[in-house]
Amino acid sequence: MVRRVDDWYQYTGCVHIHTTESDGTRSLAEVVALGQEVGLDFMMFSDHMTLSNRDAGKEGLYNKTLVLVGYEHNDLNDHHHYLLFGSPRVYDADMTAAQYVAAGARDGALGIMAHPDEVRDALKNHPPYPWDDWSVVGFDGIEIWNQMSEWTEKLTRFNQLAMVFSPRKSIVAPTDRILAKWDEISLTRKCVGLAGVDAHAFGIRIWPFSFEVFPYKVHFKSLRCYLLFDEAMSTDFEKAKAQLYDAIRGCRLFFANERWGSAEKFRFVGECGSETVVCGGSLASEQNARLMVSLPTRATLRLIHNGRKILETVSHELEYQVSAKGIYRVEAFKDHRGWIFSNHIRVGC
Ligand SMILES: [Zn+2]
Numbered sequence: 165m166v167r168r169v170d171d172w173y174q175y176t177g178c179v180h181i182h183t184t185e186s187d188g189t190r191s192l193a194e195v196v197a198l199g200q201e202v203g204l205d206f207m208m209f210s211d212h213m214t215l216s217n218r219d220a221g222k223e224g225l226y227n228k229t230l231v232l233v234g235y236e237h238n239d240l241n242d243h244h245h246y247l248l249f250g251s252p253r254v255y256d257a258d259m260t261a262a263q264y265v266a267a268g269a270r271d272g273a274l275g276i277m278a279h280p281d282e283v284r285d286a287l288k289n290h291p292p293y294p295w296d297d298w299s300v301v302g303f304d305g306i307e308i309w310n311q312m313s314e315w316t317e318k319l320t321r322f323n324q325l326a327m328v329f330s331p332r333k334s335i336v337a338p339t340d341r342i343l344a345k346w347d348e349i350s351l352t353r354k355c356v357g358l359a360g361v362d363a364h365a366f367g368i369r370i371w372p373f374s375f376e377v378f379p380y381k382v383h384f385k386s387l388r389c390y391l392l393f394d395e396a397m398s399t400d401f402e403k404a405k406a407q408l409y410d411a412i413r414g415c416r417l418f419f420a421n422e423r424w425g426s427a428e429k430f431r432f433v434g435e436c437g438s439e440t441v442v443c444g445g446s447l448a449s450e451q452n453a454r455l456m457v458s459l460p461t462r463a464t465l466r467l468i469h470n471g472r473k474i475l476e477t478v479s480h481e482l483e484y485q486v487s488a489k490g491i492y493r494v495e496a497f498k499d500h501r502g503w504i505f506s507n508h509i510r511v512g513c
């Protein structure tokens with residue numbers, strides 16, 4: 165449900181959802197109905213190497229839920245998974261990552277690196293699908309946190325049953341490696357960080373039983389993205405879509421694991437004189453600039469400046485007088501588990 169935050173309109177939804185058009189287990193219509201039951205304002209679907217749901221006219225506003233269909237591209241080695249939204253077509257399967265990232269940028273599509281940080285080697289049937297080539301140019305953002313990916317990273321031969329029965333327990337936080345990479349890139353340009361559920365609800369067989377791992381609704385109650393629009397979401401689909409892409413590209417986004425509580429009331433703003441910005445925004449100067457954070461409930465709150473933690477406190481709010489130029493973002497942890505992560509506010513740069 166839309167929420168007014170200062171002058172902004174805040175919407176919540178999930179990114180990176182699979183359907184039966186690739187390796188998911190429910191049709192788009194069924195998954196949308198599940199998302200609506202848990203109050204999603206937007207849902208971004210990305211099946212592997214197909215836009216068949218979009219071709220079938222399934223993008224649109226479903227009552228008040230904005231449903232967008234992109235796809236997930238991978239290279240011939242099954243590395244460099246890349247979410248593309250708004251591309252004119254599925255690009256050629258034999259392209260390199262550099263080629264499909266560039267093609268997406270040329271065609272004005274939104275491009276997000278998916279689960280770039282996978283390193284696992286514990287199970288033969290679950291190889292990692294990492295991002296290797298960081299020299300690519302033209303991507304809009306990075307999936308900093310991927311639910312399936314973190315779950316699978318922790319899977320071993322010995323913990324499979326426990327992992328299947330309590331899937332959300334394995335979700336701790338994005339890795340320090342990918343957070344550092346994101347900060348490094350963001351120092352040079354805008355690069356949105358977001359969380360993807362990577363929902364499939366696939367079955368797993370642990371003889372003699374078979375289970376559904378992460379039903380869609382469990383996903384939708386875990387990793388959420390929140391977007392800030394400067395006007396209410398349009399009732400016209402094309403306009404609403406443009407608003408959503410604009411908010412994502414503009415980094416007006418924070419993401420959260422809602423297992424630890426709703427992030428709806430999270431607020432991170434920068435102020436300088438009469439100027440007020442939310443995450444994704446820039447303040448012209450560090451002179452008299454302050455950053456303000458408030459959390460829905462008390463948690464461990466960290467302020468990160470240019471990739472370095474400069475402050476940590478246990479509180480439900482924080483006010484910080486800025487003294488240095490740079491990029492600032494916020495992390496909140498509950499009992500050492502990642503809860504809320506903001507995009508950056510830029511100050512004097
Ligand atoms: Zn993938």
Ligand SMILES: [Zn+2]
Nearest residue numbers: 180182236362
């Ligand atoms: Zn995926």
